[in-house]
Amino acid sequence: MNSLKQFHTFQLNHYANDVVKITSEDDFKALVGQILNKDFVLVGSGSNTLFLENLAIPLYVNEYLGKTLFEDNDFYYIDVNSGENWHSLVSWSLENEVYGLENLALIPGTVGAAPIQNIGAYGVEVNQFIDSVVYIDLVSGEINSLTNLECNFGYRDSIFKHELATNSIILTVRFKLPKEWSPVLEYGELKNLECPTPISIFNEVCSIRNSKLPDPMIIGNAGSFFKNPIITKLELNRVTELFPSLPSYPLKDGTFKIAAGWLIDKAGLKGKEFGNVRVNPKQALVLTNHNGEAQGQDVVLAANKIIDTVYSTFGIKLEPEVRFFNKDKEVTLADYYAS
Structure with missing residues (x-):
């Protein structure tokens, strides 16, 4: 038996028989023909998941890593595999002078979970910067891509909570961030920042979240x-x-x-x-x-x-x-x- 405490951040005291780590696209393909959240459960960091009982079906842990940065005249693009840590991506983007995600600092979870939940904080939702999402169809085995519009984003919502909830797994998310940056300072203490920069917003968000959470x-x-x-x-x-x-x-x-x-x-x-x-x-x-x-x-x-x-x-x-x-x-x- 494997303790589930290490696989979800609420750390409820329950157990699972089978825990398997996923590190490649081929690992995802091996799940084709099964139904997500019925034949198996998939987690990233488990920051939005609570196991209320001992788990009788296999648990797969997404550790599919990798990211690529490229650009055109007006935008930066980052292709990020779904197992990457979200906050680490935000930090990495700022280190590479790609701005826009700073309001979303310190949100727990993985990149693959971000579109599903349409994560948001301090006046920004992640859908504002998602260009497309690549997923594997668990019925056909096909690798498909959805545009931002096709993801049907809403408040803490997306197509991945509805039509694609049990028959798809997100593989890669493409982010599109404008080179012309403008701060978002609508919420809380951010309104008080003088001469805000992406780094100062990032630091303030981290400070606020660490003080409260x-x-x-x-x-x-x-x-x-x-x-x-x-x-x-x-x-x-x-x-x-x-x-x-x-x-x-x-x-x-x-x-x-x-x-x-x-x-x-x-x-x-x-x-x-x-x-x-x-x-x-x-x-x-x-x-x-x-x-x-x-x-x-x-x-x-x-x-x-x-x-x-x-x-x-x-x-x-x-x-x-x-x-x-x-x-x-x-x-x-x-x-x-x-x-």
């Missing part, structure tokens, strides 16, 4: 546990009548993104413990395996209590950002709780 190497966690809710203007007006200080950010479609961490905090849950799971006292959007002994039932208890309390307080239903697995498949919280 626990290091998963020290305290098990999965980063942001819940999505920031998207609500209508009518809903926003209803909530701000009672809670005028609610942080909100207007989106292009007329809806508003609000801060899930603020909702959890104001609902009185910051620092609360549910079994072996704790709401982080510095950033309520983060749940932690604070004593290293948490199991799936602790996470389910904590998550459902938070969802119910926030809903009863604000009338807003939180949705988890992390993905849950029972012994043999991906599940929702509702599925697991009912089983």
